[in-house]
Amino acid sequence: MPELTTPTEIRTETLSYAESVNAALRRALTDWPEALLFGEDVALPGGVFGVTKGLRRLFGERVFDTPISESAILGGAVGSAMMGARPIVEIMWADFALVAFDQIANQAANVRYVSRGRLSAPLTIRTQQGSAPGACAQHSQSLEALFAQIPGINVCMPVTHQDAYDLTLAAIADDDPTVIIENRTLYHGRKESILTGGPVEPIGGAAIRRPGSDVTLVTWGSMLHQALAAAESAAAEGIDVEVVDLRWIRPFDADTVLGSIERTRRVVIAHEAHTFGGFGSEISAQVAEAGIALRVPLVRVGTPPTRIPAAVQLAGAVVPDASRILDALRRAAHDVAVTVA
Amino acid sequence: MAALTVHLEQMVRIRQFEEKVQELRAREEIVGSVHLCNGQEAIYVGSCAALDLTRDAVFPTYRGHGWAIACGVPLVQLFGELMGRTVGVNGGRGGSAYFTAPDYGMYGENSIVGAGAPIAAGAALAATFDGSGRVAVAAFGDGAMNQGSVHEAMNFAAVRSLPVIFVVENNSYSELTPIASMVRIERLFKRAAGYGMPGARVDGNDPEAVASAMSQATERARKGAGPVLLEMLTQRLVGHYIGDAQQYRPAGEVEASMAAEPIGRLTRVLAGLGASADVLREVEARVSAEVAAAVAEATAAPLTDPTSVLEHLYA
Numbered sequence: 001m002p003e004l005t006t007p008t009e010i011r012t013e014t015l016s017y018a019e020s021v022n023a024a025l026r027r028a029l030t031d032w033p034e035a036l037l038f039g040e041d042v043a044l045p046g047g048v049f050g051v052t053k054g055l056r057r058l059f060g061e062r063v064f065d066t067p068i069s070e071s072a073i074l075g076g077a078v079g080s081a082m083m084g085a086r087p088i089v090e091i092m093w094a095d096f097a098l099v100a101f102d103q104i105a106n107q108a109a110n111v112r113y114v115s116r117g118r119l120s121a122p123l124t125i126r127t128q129q130g131s132a133p134g135a136c137a138q139h140s141q142s143l144e145a146l147f148a149q150i151p152g153i154n155v156c157m158p159v160t161h162q163d164a165y166d167l168t169l170a171a172i173a174d175d176d177p178t179v180i181i182e183n184r185t186l187y188h189g190r191k192e193s194i195l196t197g198g199p200v201e202p203i204g205g206a207a208i209r210r211p212g213s214d215v216t217l218v219t220w221g222s223m224l225h226q227a228l229a230a231a232e233s234a235a236a237e238g239i240d241v242e243v244v245d246l247r248w249i250r251p252f253d254a255d256t257v258l259g260s261i262e263r264t265r266r267v268v269i270a271h272e273a274h275t276f277g278g279f280g281s282e283i284s285a286q287v288a289e290a291g292i293a294l295r296v297p298l299v300r301v302g303t304p305p306t307r308i309p310a311a312v313q314l315a316g317a318v319v320p321d322a323s324r325i326l327d328a329l330r331r332a333a334h335d336v337a338v339t340v341a
Numbered sequence: 342m343a344a345l346t347v348h349l350e351q352m353v354r355i356r357q358f359e360e361k362v363q364e365l366r367a368r369e370e371i372v373g374s375v376h377l378c379n380g381q382e383a384i385y386v387g388s389c390a391a392l393d394l395t396r397d398a399v400f401p402t403y404r405g406h407g408w409a410i411a412c413g414v415p416l417v418q419l420f421g422e423l424m425g426r427t428v429g430v431n432g433g434r435g436g437s438a439y440f441t442a443p444d445y446g447m448y449g450e451n452s453i454v455g456a457g458a459p460i461a462a463g464a465a466l467a468a469t470f471d472g473s474g475r476v477a478v479a480a481f482g483d484g485a486m487n488q489g490s491v492h493e494a495m496n497f498a499a500v501r502s503l504p505v506i507f508v509v510e511n512n513s514y515s516e517l518t519p520i521a522s523m524v525r526i527e528r529l530f531k532r533a534a535g536y537g538m539p540g541a542r543v544d545g546n547d548p549e550a551v552a553s554a555m556s557q558a559t560e561r562a563r564k565g566a567g568p569v570l571l572e573m574l575t576q577r578l579v580g581h582y583i584g585d586a587q588q589y590r591p592a593g594e595v596e597a598s599m600a601a602e603p604i605g606r607l608t609r610v611l612a613g614l615g616a617s618a619d620v621l622r623e624v625e626a627r628v629s630a631e632v633a634a635a636v637a638e639a640t641a642a643p644l645t646d647p648t649s650v651l652e653h654l655y656a
Binding site (some may be wrong): 034036061065066067069070071072074075076077078079080081082083084085087100102107110112113114115116117118119122151152154174175176223285329 | 390398408431432434435439441443444448449451453456458459461462463464465466467468471473475477489490492494496497500501540652653654655656
């Protein structure tokens with residue numbers, strides 16, 4: 001990992017989620033001369049979501065626009081990373097990564113292994129995913145399980161503003177390829193105070209966002225805020241929910257996740273992706289393999305195996321929300337002595 | 342003449358390596374899918390003679406044994422790799438289709454057709470920032486000319502004037518199918534014009550012609566003038582993979598290719614220049630001893646320890 005573990009100047013900044021990512025990119029480009037940033041519309045326009053705004057002006061040619069060519073973007077990242085650059089590329093929508101999935105699954109993921117560690121590909125792929133009102137089926141998928149299935153890459157899903165800053169820097173600093181899946185619906189929402197300039201954390205590590213003793217609610221990505229809302233509603237019903245945010249899909253923090261489940265022995269897993277073959281299936285399997293004696297059967301909340309429709313009421317019928325998570329929490333906690341206020 | 346003799350020796354080294362691989366594969370001392378490059382040696386030898394492998398980077402396809410040898414990777418490391426031994430260049434993790442030896446400018450074969458082209462463009466991209474003066478070579482077959490990744494790479498390289506040379510090893514077959522039945526144009530290099538870069542057809546069975554074209558292209562690229570597409574005409578003397586019966590090849594084609602193959606041809610050139618009649622025999626004897634020693638050393642080396650199988654996935 002290149003030198004960036006020393007704090008520069010720790011500051012409190014009030015930023016949107018998109019600005020938090022931007023601040024991390026700005027710091028990476030400032031502190032690492034080998035960092036490059038490229039992708040479709042990221043330079044002069046500042047990205048279609050405005051995440052890379054202003055960076056071209058600050059860093060000149062190190063920030064540049066590419067043709068609409070995902071293979072060239074990702075292959076360009078692999079090749080330049082092999083040569084000592086530290087490329088950060090944007091794939092506008094995660095769905096578009098599939099156009100050039102070869103460069104992630106067959107190329108980036110292989111470099112270190114087949115060269116017996118003499119080469120590596122320290123690249124960062126930023127993208128975003130998920131359903132939003134009116135987004136069509138080719139702009140709505142939740143693909144983290146697909147990425148996480150590939151040994152050789154890291155996958156993270158920052159949800160809080162602080163994580164948008166911290167995980168982006170951790171990913172860029174890491175010496176292996178990392179896919180960051182950002183949260184589109186949060187980009188230009190409310191601003192929050194975050195700390196910038198602190199030491200760069202290593203990759204990995206889940207976060208307990210809300211401690212609780214009755215049920216462990218494991219979640220990540222777009223479902224975190226819905227999960228926290230559901231946990232508050234559950235609390236009002238006397239169910240004390242511990243909310244675990246994975247943050248990193250790979251490396252998977254089994255200690256934190258399974259540790260929490262061992263304490264509560266009741267578990268709900270909530271994600272936006274399809275439950276069939278989703279990353280929740282992996283966690284379910286790990287719970288079983290760890291031999292954790294659950295008090296009640298594990299409950300998964302996710303999207304049924306369907307394409308994602310554009311119409312709001314149709315998408316709403318399949319994509320989970322706080323009320324569906326609350327239902328799941330009630331099922332998981334049915335044997336808890338509940339005293340409804 | 343000295344340079345030609347060096348070319349001859351390198352081509353013989355590649356040919357004998359491939360012949361030995363075929364023999365070891367038949368005895369199952371090497372297993373799995375192997376793609377030999379017999380007949381195409383002049384491309385690798387001529388190209389590498391024009392490169393500065395202390396800084397340049399070569400990205401070939403799965404038919405890349407010849408590139409590795411021309412880059413100077415020791416034969417024992419290559420045989421060892423095919424046999425899964427500790428002395429293998431990648432300890433058996435790469436195998437035939439993934440020889441990777443960055444110390445020799447060999448940045449990895451690739452078994453996905455056309456995938457190396459954007460990666461080579463990326464290596465060239467890094468050169469535009471790091472001041473290394475590196476030129477990257479993306480080498481692929483004629484079949485790869487129809488892969489989207491290759492088109493994306495050529496456009497990307499052209500628009501950014503990247504120091505990358507796209508080398509098409511046109512052996513007239515895309516795997517088992519004649520390239521002529523897969524494209525409407527006869528001269529593949531003409532596609533270069535579509536991306537605003539120069540292209541040329543090169544006699545790929547003549548190492549000097551290859552070296553000359555590559556020298557011009559690398560000089561141009563190092564000056565910042567951008568990429569070039571070089572179509573190198575050659576013929577494969579063997580199947581697409583070991584075991585390919587080649588029933589799709591018309592009668593007499595391989596025999597005709599043999600008459601034009603680069604080793605015999607260069608031997609005749611040398612004879613015309615007054616070289617000893619024994620020049621080829623001497624080179625063959627020397628290389629043959631070298632190959633035998635490399636095989637013996639690789640065979641004597643221990644198999645890579647299975648307990649190391651999970652190493653090198655992450656930093």
